[in-house]
Amino acid sequence: MHPAYSVIFFTTASGAGYGLLFWLSLATAIAPDALGRWPSLAMLAVALVFVTAGLLASTFHLGHPERAPGALSQWRSSWLSREGVAAVATYVPAGLMGLLWLLGLAEGLIVPLALLTAAGAVATVYCTGMIYASLRTIRQWNRRDVPWIYLALAAATGGILFGLLGGLAGVAGRPIPMLTLACLLVAAGLKHRYWTAIDADPGAYTAKMAIGIPGLDTLRPLDAPHTMPNFVMREMGFTVARKHAEKLRRLTWIALFAAPALLLLLGVLTGLAVPVYLLAAISAATGVVLERWLFFAEAEHVSQLYYGRSRA
Amino acid sequence: MTSLPENTGTKLGLVIDLDICVGCQACATSCKEWNTGGYSAPLSDHDPYGADPSGAWLNRIHSYEYTRDGTSGTLHFPRSCLHCEEPDCVTVCPTGASYKREEDGIVLVNPDTCIGCKLCSWACPYGAREYDHDDGVMKKCTLCVDRIYNETLAPEDRSPACVRACPTGARAFGDLGDPDSEVSRSVAARGGFGLLEEFGYKPVNRYLPPRDRQPDPPAPSPEATPTPEPDGSALEALFAWVDRTLTARS
Ligand code: SF4
Numbered sequence: 001m002h003p004a005y006s007v008i009f010f011t012t013a014s015g016a017g018y019g020l021l022f023w024l025s026l027a028t029a030i031a032p033d034a035l036g037r038w039p040s041l042a043m044l045a046v047a048l049v050f051v052t053a054g055l056l057a058s059t060f061h062l063g064h065p066e067r068a069p070g071a072l073s074q075w076r077s078s079w080l081s082r083e084g085v086a087a088v089a090t091y092v093p094a095g096l097m098g099l100l101w102l103l104g105l106a107e108g109l110i111v112p113l114a115l116l117t118a119a120g121a122v123a124t125v126y127c128t129g130m131i132y133a134s135l136r137t138i139r140q141w142n143r144r145d146v147p148w149i150y151l152a153l154a155a156a157t158g159g160i161l162f163g164l165l166g167g168l169a170g171v172a173g174r175p176i177p178m179l180t181l182a183c184l185l186v187a188a189g190l191k192h193r194y195w196t197a198i199d200a201d202p203g204a205y206t207a208k209m210a211i212g213i214p215g216l217d218t219l220r221p222l223d224a225p226h227t228m229p230n231f232v233m234r235e236m237g238f239t240v241a242r243k244h245a246e247k248l249r250r251l252t253w254i255a256l257f258a259a260p261a262l263l264l265l266l267g268v269l270t271g272l273a274v275p276v277y278l279l280a281a282i283s284a285a286t287g288v289v290l291e292r293w294l295f296f297a298e299a300e301h302v303s304q305l306y307y308g309r310s311r312a
Numbered sequence: 313m314t315s316l317p318e319n320t321g322t323k324l325g326l327v328i329d330l331d332i333c334v335g336c337q338a339c340a341t342s343c344k345e346w347n348t349g350g351y352s353a354p355l356s357d358h359d360p361y362g363a364d365p366s367g368a369w370l371n372r373i374h375s376y377e378y379t380r381d382g383t384s385g386t387l388h389f390p391r392s393c394l395h396c397e398e399p400d401c402v403t404v405c406p407t408g409a410s411y412k413r414e415e416d417g418i419v420l421v422n423p424d425t426c427i428g429c430k431l432c433s434w435a436c437p438y439g440a441r442e443y444d445h446d447d448g449v450m451k452k453c454t455l456c457v458d459r460i461y462n463e464t465l466a467p468e469d470r471s472p473a474c475v476r477a478c479p480t481g482a483r484a485f486g487d488l489g490d491p492d493s494e495v496s497r498s499v500a501a502r503g504g505f506g507l508l509e510e511f512g513y514k515p516v517n518r519y520l521p522p523r524d525r526q527p528d529p530p531a532p533s534p535e536a537t538p539t540p541e542p543d544g545s546a547l548e549a550l551f552a553w554v555d556r557t558l559t560a561r562s
Pocket residue numbers: 392393394395396399400401402419435436437438439440441452513515
């Protein structure tokens with residue numbers, strides 16, 4: 001599948017934003033006063049900037065962004081619609097929480113709002129993962145672990161942001177870095193399983209099935225229907241060379257998992273927060289963009305069986 | 313609405329005879345011609361006469377080479393939306409622009425509400441949907457919904473443009489939900505099949521397979537062609553001289 005930059009930016013930026021929102025809300029729900037009013041507000045603002053920038057970027061690849069509100073209507077059947085509903089709904093408790101912090105009001109209300117915000121963040125990222133996981137036309141996406149990988153990576157990247165901002169505000173604590181580290185390790189484990197599985201799966205459908213004529217012995221494309229690639233080939237026929245993909249996978253391992261994990265450990269052991277988290281954030285950001293680029297580039301679409309691919 | 317209708321009694325669709333399709337592209341061009349002015353209008357092209365032409369078409373004709381039971385053949389293979397009974401291209405749509413009609417099973421895109429997110433094209437295993445970059449909405453075969461019920465057209469023209477255009481009569485249109493319709497009977501008689509049935513979208517359009525052929529004759533081998541013995545005639549000497557002269561020149 002063609003890796004569109006707007007979609008890569010959207011899923012990674014909003015993923016990190018929702019991750020940050022999740023940890024902030026969780027910390028607030030458990031210990032409402034621990035972070036302090038202004039650091040909390042600042043973190044909330046950063047989280048919403050990430051989320052909103054991502055959502056705006058995702059509208060760039062629409063043909064008619066001005067009609068985007070219509071996308072909230074089909075939540076009964078469409079994961080894309082559900083994602084939109086969850087995203088919009090999450091703004092409500094998150095915004096109210098910010099308002100309370102801004103006005104310094106109503107201690108009692110903050111906990112339920114924080115819990116709702118955390119739930120909204122999880123729901124939105126889960127829906128993002130399910131948009132891909134629900135497509136049976138792409139075996140690399142149509143997997144149960146896809147939404148969990150999205151969730152684990154959002155939690156890990158958001159946790160790194162949380163650590164960085166907490167460090168800057170001088171309110172760094174211990175539990176969240178350890179949880180972030182755990183999410184990073186879970187994501188690494190899931191991703192390892194994912195790559196092993198997609199490499200071992202040859203694809204259930206063949207070009208002969210696509211043509212459908214019973215009893216064919218051999219089939220080979222002779223003339224393409226068009227002289228230059230059409231939309232279907234450009235959008236769904238993107239492929240990345242095996243060697244190239246392996247190199248990028250190795251880079252992803254280092255940038256997204258190994259380096260941030262070591263840096264987080266270092267941070268926990270030494271108590272250094274800002275420089276360690278800054279490096280971890282830069283490395284993880286590069287890594288997660290690579291991971292998302294590969295998620296698209298390695299995805300093979302069944303329609304390409306008509307264009308010369310023999311299995312998908 | 314992007315929820316699928318419970319059940320459509322009428323299942324309008326196409327039956328394409330792969331035995332007689334000659335791959336002339338008449339159906340594709342007449343589809344383009346009708347639909348760039350009809351329900352799907354426009355069907356934009358980019359750089360149509362330049363080095364990198366592309367554009368939205370609703371029907372594409374591939375050619376393949378196949379072997380089957382010791383025979384080989386060329387296969388011309390038109391590919392368009394199969395108006396599936398249970399397609400995810402409808403249910404993934406966030407706006408309800410992609411829908412399946414209850415009354416006749418036609419799968420359509422509403423060009424006034426489509427946001428151009430392209431998700432439906434990702435959900436189609438047949439590559440039947442093409443995005444229009446100028447119009448910003450998804451395009452697909454409409455089964456010429458603006459012809460088949462159109463009372464301002466002569467009765468013989470109330471069928472899809474591709475069916476009307478096909479010079480060999482390889483395309484037929486009708487109700488595949490009615491076992492007694494002409495199309496259903498030809499499917500039953502010829503062993504018609506659907507594409508990628510394993511996938512499970514229950515495509516409505518049917519294809520008729522190429523008929524069985526005589527086995528391919530054995531390929532002639534060069535040794536088998538007898539070379540006549542020289543007879544020493546003047547005519548033979550003349551040809552030998554011509555042959556030598558021309559060979560020397562080239
Ligand atoms: S052929 Fe593709 S576009 Fe047409 S109904 Fe089936 S899945 Fe949808």
